[in-house]
Amino acid sequence: xxxxxxxxxxxxxxxxxxxxSKAVHGRFVAELAKHKMDKEVQxxxxxxxxxxxxxxxxxxxxDNIFYTKVAPAxxxxxxxxxxxxxxxxxxxxxxDPEKGTSEAEHRHIPFYKSQMRIALRNCGxxxxxxxxxxxxxxxxxxxGKALESMTPDLVVEExxxxxxxxxGGAGFPTGLKWDAAKKAAGAKKYVVCNADEGDPGAxxxxxxxxxxxxxxxxxxxxxxxxxxxxxxxxxxxxxxxLAVERLRIAIAQAEEYGLLGGNILxxxxxxxxxxxxxxxxxxxxxxxxxxxxxxxxxxxxxxxPPFPAQKGLWLAPTNNNNVETYANICPIILKGADWYSSxxxxxxxxxxxxxxxxxxxxxxxxxxxxxxxxxxxxxxIGGGIRGDKKFKALQTGGPSGGCISNExxxxxxxxxxxxxxxxxxxxxxxxxxxEDDCMVNIAKFYLEFTxxxxxxxxxxxxxxNRRMHEILERITQGNGTMADxxxxxxxxxxxxxxxLCGLGQTAxxxxxxxxxxxYDEYEAHVKEKKCPAGACKNLLKYRVLPEKCIGCTLxxxxxxxxxxxxxxxKAHVIDSEKCIKCGVCYSKCPVKAIVRD
Amino acid sequence: MHELKNADQKYAQLxxxxxxxxxxxxxxxxxxxxxxxxFGYLPAEVQNHVAxxxxxxxxxxxxxxxxxxxxxxxxxxxxxxxxxxxxxxFVRDSQKVLDExxxxxxxxxxxxxxxxxxxxxxxxCVGACGLAPVIxxxxxxxxxxxxxxxxxxxxxxxxxxxxxDE
Numbered sequence: 001x002x003x004x005x006x007x008x009x010x011x012x013x014x015x016x017x018x019x020x021s022k023a024v025h026g027r028f029v030a031e032l033a034k035h036k037m038d039k040e041v042q043x044x045x046x047x048x049x050x051x052x053x054x055x056x057x058x059x060x061x062x063d064n065i066f067y068t069k070v071a072p073a074x075x076x077x078x079x080x081x082x083x084x085x086x087x088x089x090x091x092x093x094x095x096d097p098e099k100g101t102s103e104a105e106h107r108h109i110p111f112y113k114s115q116m117r118i119a120l121r122n123c124g125x126x127x128x129x130x131x132x133x134x135x136x137x138x139x140x141x142x143x144g145k146a147l148e149s150m151t152p153d154l155v156v157e158e159x160x161x162x163x164x165x166x167x168g169g170a171g172f173p174t175g176l177k178w179d180a181a182k183k184a185a186g187a188k189k190y191v192v193c194n195a196d197e198g199d200p201g202a203x204x205x206x207x208x209x210x211x212x213x214x215x216x217x218x219x220x221x222x223x224x225x226x227x228x229x230x231x232x233x234x235x236x237x238x239x240x241x242l243a244v245e246r247l248r249i250a251i252a253q254a255e256e257y258g259l260l261g262g263n264i265l266x267x268x269x270x271x272x273x274x275x276x277x278x279x280x281x282x283x284x285x286x287x288x289x290x291x292x293x294x295x296x297x298x299x300x301x302x303x304x305p306p307f308p309a310q311k312g313l314w315l316a317p318t319n320n321n322n323v324e325t326y327a328n329i330c331p332i333i334l335k336g337a338d339w340y341s342s343x344x345x346x347x348x349x350x351x352x353x354x355x356x357x358x359x360x361x362x363x364x365x366x367x368x369x370x371x372x373x374x375x376x377x378x379x380x381i382g383g384g385i386r387g388d389k390k391f392k393a394l395q396t397g398g399p400s401g402g403c404i405s406n407e408x409x410x411x412x413x414x415x416x417x418x419x420x421x422x423x424x425x426x427x428x429x430x431x432x433x434x435e436d437d438c439m440v441n442i443a444k445f446y447l448e449f450t451x452x453x454x455x456x457x458x459x460x461x462x463x464x465n466r467r468m469h470e471i472l473e474r475i476t477q478g479n480g481t482m483a484d485x486x487x488x489x490x491x492x493x494x495x496x497x498x499x500l501c502g503l504g505q506t507a508x509x510x511x512x513x514x515x516x517x518x519y520d521e522y523e524a525h526v527k528e529k530k531c532p533a534g535a536c537k538n539l540l541k542y543r544v545l546p547e548k549c550i551g552c553t554l555x556x557x558x559x560x561x562x563x564x565x566x567x568x569x570k571a572h573v574i575d576s577e578k579c580i581k582c583g584v585c586y587s588k589c590p591v592k593a594i595v596r597d
Numbered sequence: 598m599h600e601l602k603n604a605d606q607k608y609a610q611l612x613x614x615x616x617x618x619x620x621x622x623x624x625x626x627x628x629x630x631x632x633x634x635x636f637g638y639l640p641a642e643v644q645n646h647v648a649x650x651x652x653x654x655x656x657x658x659x660x661x662x663x664x665x666x667x668x669x670x671x672x673x674x675x676x677x678x679x680x681x682x683x684x685x686x687f688v689r690d691s692q693k694v695l696d697e698x699x700x701x702x703x704x705x706x707x708x709x710x711x712x713x714x715x716x717x718x719x720x721x722c723v724g725a726c727g728l729a730p731v732i733x734x735x736x737x738x739x740x741x742x743x744x745x746x747x748x749x750x751x752x753x754x755x756x757x758x759x760x761x762d763e
Contacts, residue, residue, distance in 0.1 A: 018725040018738035052727030200683030203724040238630065238667050239723070241736075279626055279665035282721075296625035297657075298664040314623075357685035357726035364727060398684070431684045445687055449721075455664070 006041040006083065011057040011124065013048030013210055014203070014242055015364075020072060021045075021056035027075035032083070041083055047211015049124035050365035051111055054094060059106070059124070066106040067092040097361070097383070111362050111381055116343070118351045119167075119327035120367045123211030128246050131253040134214040140259050142330035143218050146225055147267045150333075155226040156182055159329070161337035163349030168194060168285070168322035169397065169426045170502070171348075171415040177319055180309035181227040184317035189229035191220050191271075192313060192320040194290055195236035195243070198282040199398035200449065202429030204353040205323035207365050209236070209243035212327070213250035217273055219329035221260060224271040227319050232273040235290050238280065247275055282399075282453035285427075286501045287320045289455065300457045301501035322427065324353055344370035348414035358395075358431040359386045368413070375409040378432060389434040392533075393517070397426025399446045399453075400506030402513025403439065422513040424506070438535035439518040440525055444472040446510035450503065461504030464495040468511060475522065476536045478529040485522055489515060534596050537581045541597055546571035548593035555585035555594065601642070607635050608646065615650045625651060625661055629668055638672045674709045674716030676754045678702075679733045683722030691730035695719060697744040698732075701751050714758055715751070 010016075010025045025045055032038045049057040054068035058078070065088055067078065074092060081087045093102040094109050103109045117123075126133035134140070146155050160175025181189060193216060197205040209216065220232040236244055251273055254260040262270045276294050278284055284293045288302035291313050312318020328350060332340045341349045348370040354377065357363050361383035368377060374394055378384070385391050393403040402423035404411065411417050415425050433442065447469045456462045468491055474480045492508030492515075499505045515522060524530045531539040544555075544564075551569040556562070563579050566572030574585070574594075586594045601607065614631045618624050628647055629639060636643055639662050648655040662668045680686075680695045699705055702715055709716040725731050728740025732750070739750060 014724045015727045018723075018728055018731065018740055052725075055727060198721070200687075200722040201685040201726055203722070203726065206724050239720070277627070277630055278667075279630070280667035281665050293626065294623065296623040296627070296661070298660055355726065357729065358688045363685070363729070395684070429684070431688060433688060437688055442688075445684070 004040060004042050006063075007061040008041060008043045008083075009046045009059040009061065009124065010043060011047075011049050011055060012045035012128075012242075013052070013055075013123075013207055014240075015048065015052035016055035016057060017242070019055050021070075023072040024056050024058065024070055024075060027072045028079070031075055031079040035079060035084060037079075037083060044127045045129075046125060047123040047128050048120075048207040048365055049106075050115075050120065050207075050367075051106075051109075051362065052365065053361065053363040057124075063088075064106075065104050066094060066109070068094045110383065111364065111366075114372065114376060114380055115367055116351050116369050117367045118331050118343075119208060119324050119353050120211070120365070121331065122215060123207060126212065128211055128213055129249050131214060131250065131257060131259075134212070138330075138334060139214055140218055140254075142333035143221050143225075143259065144265055146222050146333055147265055147269060152182065152226045152228065155222060155333070158337045159226075159332060162332045162340040163337075163344075163347075164325065164328055164332065164340065165348065165415065166321060167324035167328070167352065167427070169400065169424060171425055174321060174325055177309060177321070178223060178226055180307070181229075181317050181319040184310050186317045188231075188314075188316045189224075189227055190313040190316055190318040191223045191227070191229045191232040192287075192290070192294070192308075192318055193220055193232065193234040193326060194285065194287065194320055194322045195234055195240075196278045196285045196290060197237060197240075197323075197427065198285045198453075199400075199427050199429045201357050201431050202355045202398060202427055204355050204365060204428045206240050206243050208323050208327050208353075209240070210246055213243075213246045214254065215330055216323055216326045217247075217250055217254055217260060219326035220273060221264065221271045222329055222333060223319055223321070223326070225269050227317070229317075229319070230270050230272065232271060233276050233294055233313065234273065235276045235278060235284070235294055238277045244275060244277070251275070281455070282449070283455045283501070283503050286503055289501065290320070291318065298455070300455045301503075303500065324428070345412065345414050347416055352413060352425070352428060354428045354430045356382050356430050356432070359389065359434040359437070360384070360432040361386055370414050371412045373410050373412055374404060377413070377430070378409070382432065385432065385434050389436065391432070392435055392437055393433045393439065393442075395423075395431040395433060395442070395510070396429065397424040397506075397509070398429045399449045400424060400502065400509055401426045401429075402509045403433070403442070403517060405517040407517075422509065422516055424509070436533055436535065438476075438531050438533040439514040439521045440472065440476055440531075441533075441535045443511045443514045444469065444476060447472060447507070450507040454503065454507070458498075458500040458504060460495045460498040461500070461507060464491055464499075465504070465507050467491060468495070468508065472511070475525045476531070477538045478525070478536075480522075480526040482523075482526055485515065485519075485526065530597075540581050540583075541576055542574050542579060542581065542583070542586060542594055543576070543597070544572050544574055545593050545595060548591055550591055550593070552590060554588050554590065558584050558588050560584065601636065601640070610635050611643075611646070612650065615647075621651050625653065625658065626665070629658075629662060633668060638669045640670060644670075672709070672713075674714055675758075676715050676734050678715055678717050679720045679723075680706075680717070681721075681723050681725075681729070681731045681733075682719040683726070685722070685726035686730040689729040693744050694730050694732060694742050694747065697747040698751070701747050714755065 028043045058067040164174045165171040284299040289299040293299040308318045549571040556564040563575040
């Protein structure tokens with residue numbers, strides 16, 4: 001390592017891999033060999049840098065230069081200019097669209113400025129497939145400290161004092177959970193990691209596992225030591241092959257180094273971790289359903305109590321946390337609870353990772369201190385709305401959460417404040433919606449998801465959500481009544497009250513919150529049979545403005561059902577009886593003579 | 598009903614996996630993953646075989662297979678097209694891309710083309726939200742797909758049709 005003068009970090013997260021970062025890595029290796037520099041410059045594949053919008057990302061150390069949207073064809077230039085001659089390749093730097101300037105260092109880029117990385121501390125810095133990289137950034141030092149100088153009680157106490165709460169969505173205090181599992185009687189106990197990130201549009205946990213798998217393994221071992229467990233299970237989605245692969249490598253390396261397995265670091269504490277693949281059921285993110293799934297059964301939730309801390313996996317006391325929660329553990333042990341609890345707000349401590357997606361300029365993964373406002377996340381970090389459209393809503397918590405409207409943009413992000421406006425922290429998905437998104441349609445989209453994913457065990461969820469979905473279907477087709485809106489609300493409240501598990505108890509949230517903040521859109525669908533955003537096909541009508549039409553026949557030639565008629569150079573007419581509202585004519589018309597209303 | 602190709606060899610491979618399991622209790626999902634990897638899908642006879650080997654009722658196997666969306670009881674096409682219908686892709690018009698594919702291939706979600714070349718499924722989030730909307734064909738991700746790109750992607754694979762790339 002001593003004679004290496006430069007490191008080239010290439011992002012190996014799923015987003016960047018999808019835009020060909022593996023080929024970028026390959027080209028770097030080849031180009032460096034060509035220049036006979038492969039001994040002095042090393043190419044490293046790292047975890048996610050977070051700025052997926054600008055991927056593939058390449059960062060060069062020690063110069064600290066941050067290149068964006070690097071195509072395999074750009075590599076030759078970077079090597080020739082930057083690596084050989086030390087000249088920064090201007091055109092591949094990040095361009096600030098507001099200021100019109102280029103930024104060479106990532107800390108000056110607005111996307112990174114107000115972020116604070118605890119859970120993602122090593123993502124984009126170390127090679128996730130090399131345990132030595134992890135150890136060089138204090139990896140396994142927390143486990144060492146716990147085993148050497150802390151009693152299990154002290155570990156639990158430290159986590160309690162830190163104020164860390166569950167990052168899977170519900171926000172239960174992590175220390176209390178550990179305490180309950182510790183106090184539960186039983187010779188055999190389990191530590192479970194919930195990596196069944198099912199919320200569509202959220203990829204926080206995946207990025208941690210892909211970018212820094214050891215941090216989760218180490219935290220699980222610390223938890224095992226604290227509660228008296230010798231076995232850990234990671235339940236992970238089969239749809240995350242890269243994360244599974246990196247976890248497998250990490251476990252094998254940790255076992256080889258004696259950091260997992262029997263008598264860790266010479267102590268009498270032993271801890272083994274195995275991976276359990278999920279099979280595509282959203283409900284398995286619910287902790288008791290997850291336990292059933294690990295046992296090889298249908299992922300149906302259990303009635304609580306008894307809680308998993310008393311009777312969990314194979315009815316033994318079990319502690320279950322999600323990936324991001326575990327990713328916070330080692331820094332707390334190393335730097336102390338006082339440090340951690342100094343970050344964030346009174347009731348929500350530390351940081352939270354969010355996956356920003358949807359109609360926003362900077363799609364990516366961000367980590368901010370609790371208490372950061374939604375405005376800062378959307379406009380500061382996220383860079384505002386795509387294509388200069390108007391912000392309409394922010395959806396948090398996925399199918400369990402709700403929509404936050406314009407009026408609540410200055411809300412600080414914390415568990416209680418989000419719940420107070422009918423949404424929730426959730427696991428960290430943040431979808432930004434603009435003026436073109438119909439809130440009724442979005443609510444229907446989420447409900448379709450929960451109807452599909454309901455396990456069917458309890459009636460309110462299985463049947464109630466289906467009825468709600470039917471009502472929304474009616475409304476978006478223009479057949480809704482005002483009584484339907486009241487019915488939606490009543491039914492939603494009943495489902496929340498009566499469902500067995502978290503899935504059913506939160507399933508009506510997207511509908512209830514949009515009813516609360518976007519009632520006028522529902523009304524427009526029902527009373528005027530109109531979709532203000534122009535998203536609900538059945539409520540749309542296309543017509544030609546005769547004074548604007550130049551009779552170019554482009555629309556008629558492209559119409560898939562031939563419902564547009566008219567002579568060349570004369571105004572055309574759409575037969576609305578035959579029209580299937582596909583919108584092709586609308587997008588093809590060169591003079592904007594076709595309108596939608 | 599499709600004939601299973603090289604059935605004996607495949608069953609032998611599956612049995613080897615099951616026999617090597619340290620613990621049969623709770624191993625059903627793991628075994629089904631393996632079986633689907635070997636056979637490509639899980640028809641009734643494979644489910645029965647798994648039930649017999651793990652000594653559990655076939656009804657339990659069937660219950661688990663049909664509960665999880667990852668398992669399929671029908672064979673898939675040579676090219677598995679998955680359209681991401683996660684929220685990020687949905688709000689960036691993945692529905693239009695999906696509609697275009699159903700039109701182009703003349704099949705619905707969950708179906709195969711008659712020649713067995715393509716199968717079409719909708720899935721929830723591949724995690725490449727920065728590239729939304731995305732589709733994947735046999736795991737290869739296509740980002741920022743527009744409805745008008747669909748024909749090219751389909752034709753690209755049709756031309757590979759005769760060659761098994763897996």
